[in-house]
Amino acid sequence: DVKVTQSSRYLVKRTGEKVFLECVQDMDHENMFWYRQDPGLGLRLIYFSYDVKMKEKGDIPEGYSVSREKKERFSLILESASTNQTSMYLCASSLLPTRLYTFGSGTRLTVV
Amino acid sequence: AQTVTQSQPEMSVQEAETVTLSCTYDTSESNYYLFWYKQPPSRQMILVIRQEAYKQQNATENRFSVNFQKAAKSFSLKISDSQLGDTAMYFCAFMKSAGRAGSYQLTFGKGTKLSVIP
Numbered sequence: 001d002v003k004v005t006q007s008s009r010y011l012v013k014r015t016g017e018k019v020f021l022e023c024v025q026d027m028d029h030e031n032m033f034w035y036r037q038d039p040g041l042g043l044r045l046i047y048f049s050y051d052v053k054m055k056e057k058g059d060i061p062e063g064y065s066v067s068r069e070k071k072e073r074f075s076l077i078l079e080s081a082s083t084n085q086t087s088m089y090l091c092a093s094s095l096l097p098t099r100l101y102t103f104g105s106g107t108r109l110t111v112v
Numbered sequence: 113a114q115t116v117t118q119s120q121p122e123m124s125v126q127e128a129e130t131v132t133l134s135c136t137y138d139t140s141e142s143n144y145y146l147f148w149y150k151q152p153p154s155r156q157m158i159l160v161i162r163q164e165a166y167k168q169q170n171a172t173e174n175r176f177s178v179n180f181q182k183a184a185k186s187f188s189l190k191i192s193d194s195q196l197g198d199t200a201m202y203f204c205a206f207m208k209s210a211g212r213a214g215s216y217q218l219t220f221g222k223g224t225k226l227s228v229i230p
Contacts, residue, residue, distance in 0.1 A: 033217060040121070042203060042222040058217065090157065099145060099207060099216055103157035 003027075004093050006104035013111050019078040021107050023091030030096050032074035034058075034066065037088040037106070046089075049074055050096075081111045114139045114206050118221035125194045126229050132179075133189045133224050135204030141165075145207040146180065146187045147218065152200040160202070163187065191226075199228045 007022040025032065031050050035043040035058075045058030047066040055066050063085060067075045074093075078085055091104040115138045125131035137146070148160040163171045163180050170178050175192045191198055204221040 031216075035220075040222060042118075043218075043220040045217055045219075048217055088155070092157075094216075100159065100162075101157075101218060106155045 004091055004102050004104040006089075006091050006107050008107050009105065011107055011109045013078075013081050013109065015082060015111055017078075017081050017111075019081045019109070019111075021076040021078075021089055021091075021109070023074045023076070023093075023104055024072055025074075025093040025102070026072065027093070027095070027102075028071065029093035029102075030071075031094040032068065033092045033094070033101070034064075034074065034076045035090045035092065036060065037090055043090065046076065083111050085109065086111045114141075114208065114219045116204050116206050116219055116221035118202075118204055118224050120224045121222070122225045122227070124227040124229055125191075127194055127196060129194055130190060130192045131194055131226065133191075133202050133204075133226065135187045135189070135221060137185050137187065137204075137206050139185070139206065139208065141208045143208070146178075147205040147207065148176070148178070148187075148189045149203045149205060149220075150198075150200045151203065151223075152197075157203075161189065194228045196228050196230060199226060201225050 004025045013019050033048040034046045037043045044060050049055045049068040065077045089107045092101045094101045117136045144165045146163045150158045150160050161173045177190045179188045201223045203223045205218045
């Protein structure tokens with residue numbers, strides 16, 4: 001089975017800190033995605049990547065950046081964490097022909 | 113831009129009964145895919161069912177089936193013989209047909225919280 005691993009299940013950071021959320025997939029998927037999930041808002045796409053070193057903005061990229069130096073790893077970066085970035089972050093990967101997503105189990109980030 | 117609307121924030125159903133979750137979407141595309149995902153308290157997103165827009169036949173997976181009405185842009189999920197393990201958030205999602213690789217991201221609705229009552 002394809003596995004998407006997010007490095008932390010829970011994370012607490014201080015306002016102004018630089019935060020790295022890591023995501024690794026083990027099945028050579030081309031596409032990787034970062035979503036943010038908030039109650040009543042569903043999942044919203046932050047950034048996605050369809051190849052190494054390639055990235056595209058999603059619907060809510062402000063305050064975030066991403067890095068994809070290797071095919072299996074896609075990192076979400078909060079340059080200066082703020083309290084309004086307290087949320088659940090979900091990573092996903094997808095193989096182009098199937099268009100089926102595999103999700104990680106999420107990182108619940110709290111910014112205090 | 114595509115939008116996905118789930119009009120029922122919360123629903124409940126008695127165990128062994130049938131429940132239907134609603135989803136409508138807005139698109140000008142003719143080829144696309146629709147999905148229902150389940151997210152139990154474990155937070156793991158699980159694919160429940162998938163429908164390709166060019167297929168007229170409604171998709172079915174065991175106790176889960178959809179009513180796909182393309183002209184009405186409606187994609188409801190029916191869960192038969194509800195079980196306690198069906199308690200979860202359910203998300204409807206839209207994906208348009210792949211053009212450039214990056215163009216086929218999923219757009220999600222806001223979700224419906226389903227509780228199955230013993």
